[in-house]
Amino acid sequence: MDTIGFGIIGTGLWGQLHGAVYGSAEGVELVGVADLVEERAEALAGKYGAAAYTDYRELLADDRVKAVSIVTPDFAHTEIALAAAEAGKHILCEKPLATSVEDCERIVAAAEGAGVKLMVDFHARWSPLMYQARDAVQEGRIGEPQHVYYRLSDRISVPTNMLSWAGKSTVMWFIGSHSIDTVRWILGDEVRRVYAVSGSRVLKKMGIDTADYYQATLEFGSGATAVIENSWIMPNTMPNIIDLKCEVVGSKGAVYFDGSHHRALEEYTEDDAKYPDVFVMPTLYGRQQGFAAESIRHFMESVVEDRPLQVTGQDGLEVTKVICAIEESCRTGQPVELG
Template sequence: MEKVGFGVIGAGIWGTVHARVYAEDPRVRLVAICDIDRKKAKEVADKFGAESYYTDFQELVDNPDITAVSVATPDFAHFQPAMAAINKGKHLLIEKPIATRVEEAAKILEEAKKTKIKLMVDFHNRWNPCFLKIKSSIEKGEVGEVSLIYLRLSNPSVVPLSWFSWSGKSSVAWFLGSHTVDLARWLLKDEAKKVYCVSRSKLLRGKGVNTPDFFESIIEFEKGAVVVMENAWILPETEPNIVDFKCQVIGSKGSMCADLSHHRALEKYTEEKAEYPDLFALNEIYGKLTGFAFHSIEHFIDCVIEDKEPISTGKDGLEVTKIICAMEESILSGNPVRIR
């Protein structure tokens, strides 16, 4: 079978993950990497054997050898490269969030439908074995009717302060909250109707990054369930993990709890630090990639090559953007906001 050409726009931490998956899949030809930083684009292209690299995403999508594109640019910078890819008829995998404005998310979805491309948003926790177990138990009725879900996904302050130069142009709601909002919709098979959110902006602003410290959200869903969601970017840098990820689902017949960060299945102690190594997201077993963060990208390859519909769609991306925009509106008004 002839290999299918893929390209990656954005050569940062997660764009590198996309490039690695494409490079190691025997069905795929990694054609090109693009990043505004020429050095970074070349380094990733060289590392994974891409045929070329660019600093202008238009050049990448103009390449006739490329059939499908990943957009892994910063949260606020998805719209333009996504539209460029769609306009050239490229199948498209966009890192979450699909966009940080409802109008942009809706436009991406509208144009993707017109051109009949595959459009997927990389909500990779839909491949997380813990959440798949929870979803299966809910659907089997084992916990009864779900009335309350608590979700917490947070980072130490080193992430906004040191990892990215663009933290002030985004927020923890977009960076992490997009995951938890999508999980709530997916687990409940329901749409949000109202959200109330509070936030504070002190610690990070005091250190020169103009973004909120945290978002505390209460989301009401159409069928009656309530989701309490916590996303913070101010955990102490002495945290043993780069994420703090917890979930509790409470139903009329039972409950389920997940600790994806402090699970203690494996503990590591050195002279420098203590940590609980990742066992779920990004791992390698005898040279083979394994983990839910790899598997979601592999699913996109399947969708392109086997003409399948993505598990996480552009419509899912749009609904998540609507909810987070409502969270931001609630913070500004101090009132609950209905999801439009």
């Protein structure tokens, strides 16, 4: 049977997950991986019999590669995405698509011009919690949506230990991007006005040049409003790395979910308490499961079977527009209108 070739650019923490999905799928071959750090590229390539490169252009030059995942830090997506489109590869880009509106527009235009698929990995759309909340709203079961509260925050270990590049990004790019996409997807609506504040009194003192948290109020086209909160300074003693809470209040009802206590399995031993992941990216019978893997699998199947994507480059562009407006509002202290 002929296989379809995939590649991965960026083989750090999240690149491993892309590898686990492509590397174990029927009808698909992980042909090559690229990372600036040779040992990292070789480690992932060795697991799945792929070629390892330190220059992503060599991976893009391989005709067997039909599609690539871009899993580099957010500020390093644009150049790679433009080159991948030019090379005629379908693209799954990690969130956010890019950190400026102009860059997102260039990537969307390049993918359209090259006739390649472009998806942004907003994997929350594959979470059963969020899917069913959206269903309740879109089916009209809670009436007209009125107001939303959405909190997605990380333990402080994420900017201080996990991400070496936290000082070149923000919690708004890293997980605020998920929050904004999820709320616009649940409501089926776009943001028209933003008012936001942020605080920077903890991480900067620790030598990490980034904001601690953002609180943003978003007004949508329908008149519904959402308060979005994203913090990078939650205590490391929280049972889960993320703190996720959402409520959507409609004219005739409400939906709530708590994604922080999804770790339904608790394991207590003499000297430790563990809450293993059973929901986001667990492994069962050697197969990568969980909603974070499902979004990657969706892209893979869309390429293999030439099916439409659930998330597009346009979604990535809309989210970046909102984040740029949030940054402007934090800077100026004024509300910002979106075009």
